[in-house]
Amino acid sequence: MKKLKSTLPNMVIVLTVTTMIAGFLLGYFYQSTAEAREKAAKEKLVGAISQVVSGFDNDPSAEKTEIMVDNQQVVIYPAMRGGELIGCAVESSSNNGFSGKITIVTGFDRDCNILGYNVISHAETPGLGAKMNEWFRNDSNRSVVGRNPINKVLKVTKDNGEIDGITAATISSRAFLEAINTAAEGAMTYYQQSTK
Amino acid sequence: MNFFKTIYHSAVLENPTFVLLLGMCPTLGTTSSAINGMSMGLATTGVLICSNGAISAIKNLVPDTIRIPVYIVVIATFVTLLQMLMQAYTPALNESLGIYIPLIVVNCILLGRAEAFASRHNVVSSIADGIGSGLGFTIALTILGAFREFLGSGSIASLQIFPESNGALLFILAPGAFITLGFLIAIYRYFQNKKS
Numbered sequence: 001m002k003k004l005k006s007t008l009p010n011m012v013i014v015l016t017v018t019t020m021i022a023g024f025l026l027g028y029f030y031q032s033t034a035e036a037r038e039k040a041a042k043e044k045l046v047g048a049i050s051q052v053v054s055g056f057d058n059d060p061s062a063e064k065t066e067i068m069v070d071n072q073q074v075v076i077y078p079a080m081r082g083g084e085l086i087g088c089a090v091e092s093s094s095n096n097g098f099s100g101k102i103t104i105v106t107g108f109d110r111d112c113n114i115l116g117y118n119v120i121s122h123a124e125t126p127g128l129g130a131k132m133n134e135w136f137r138n139d140s141n142r143s144v145v146g147r148n149p150i151n152k153v154l155k156v157t158k159d160n161g162e163i164d165g166i167t168a169a170t171i172s173s174r175a176f177l178e179a180i181n182t183a184a185e186g187a188m189t190y191y192q193q194s195t196k
Numbered sequence: 197m198n199f200f201k202t203i204y205h206s207a208v209l210e211n212p213t214f215v216l217l218l219g220m221c222p223t224l225g226t227t228s229s230a231i232n233g234m235s236m237g238l239a240t241t242g243v244l245i246c247s248n249g250a251i252s253a254i255k256n257l258v259p260d261t262i263r264i265p266v267y268i269v270v271i272a273t274f275v276t277l278l279q280m281l282m283q284a285y286t287p288a289l290n291e292s293l294g295i296y297i298p299l300i301v302v303n304c305i306l307l308g309r310a311e312a313f314a315s316r317h318n319v320v321s322s323i324a325d326g327i328g329s330g331l332g333f334t335i336a337l338t339i340l341g342a343f344r345e346f347l348g349s350g351s352i353a354s355l356q357i358f359p360e361s362n363g364a365l366l367f368i369l370a371p372g373a374f375i376t377l378g379f380l381i382a383i384y385r386y387f388q389n390k391k392s
Contacts, residue, residue: 006261014258018266022273029277036284044287125369168365 045105049089052107052116053079060089067186067193074186078194079107087115088190092183097175099123102132104176106183110191112150117180122172129172136163136176144177149184199324206313206328212305213336213377214384219305223337224373226296230353233341234334235289236296239278241330243300244309245323246274252314252322267310272301305333336380343376344368 004010042061049060060077067074075091087110093103100123107115119133136144141164144154154177155161158170165173212218219240226236250270258266279297282290290297300306309329314322342352348367350358366372 003256004259006259010259011262015262015265018254018258018269022269025273026276029280033280033284037280040284040287044291128365 233337237334
């Protein structure tokens, strides 16, 4: 077959047909994978929630509530056992990371003590800020687990706080703690509202 | 045997990373560990095989003047399909490759192979070229990732060899990628020259 000449009608027809086929394919796959993609995203969220709070028997992701804290939206996933509120997982974020938004799910008990956390998404530097998903656990000076941001706002040692930030990644550490503090305020507000 | 000859030619003699120096952005960006490099290479290989085959099949229907936009539409379609399938069925892999998947669209290896090979050869050799270039890219990225991971964090494929704190952070960051890549290209050239 001879190659098509570059005349205007040829070009218009070829480009239109190509984009139409591409659009059709994309639309078809978008629809046929929609269910599986939603399920995968939900499973990830449920996995993150059960990592930070435990012992609940409800479906926290189905009972989520949204709360505004200092003009920031946080999402609360209440954890219930036998109809009683035992804690919650809070999804919060900070825009002050070294490169963009950091989103964290933090688990709190009824007194707003931190039970655990899980970094959902971030774009921090590999080898530096990206260590945050492990850094703030284990060691007592670094760990945020068990601390209570309501009694004492979490800060890095550089800002006269108690938490050892990630070495050479103070900006990421500050943003991380900021998101945790926001989450704690959200949890607090939620508890006050739900006991009314 | 022509099929395998094409694969060898595209993977070794015209290795996209070490000889053609194409696709440097994902090469430097994703190779902070061996596994990341390999997954990126394999994802690119998948798209490259499909796009090379498709472009070779439609090469006579596309007028010369608009070939680049048509190729880009074809490549972008395959990349988006791949991303939707990964979101749906392999969420963990999608998580670890994150933003690099959409970036395959602008990887010049794909456009380069489409322009230099697929638009001039039949479908079968174009697919062979896709397999070859893809494998060459994957191997290069894996080697580069392994070196950087070893020097930077003391492990290869997540297997700890010496403590992470003794690693040189430089190799995890961008400058280390350039340095390692430079040395690898020099070694590759040395052996190529020796052979010829």
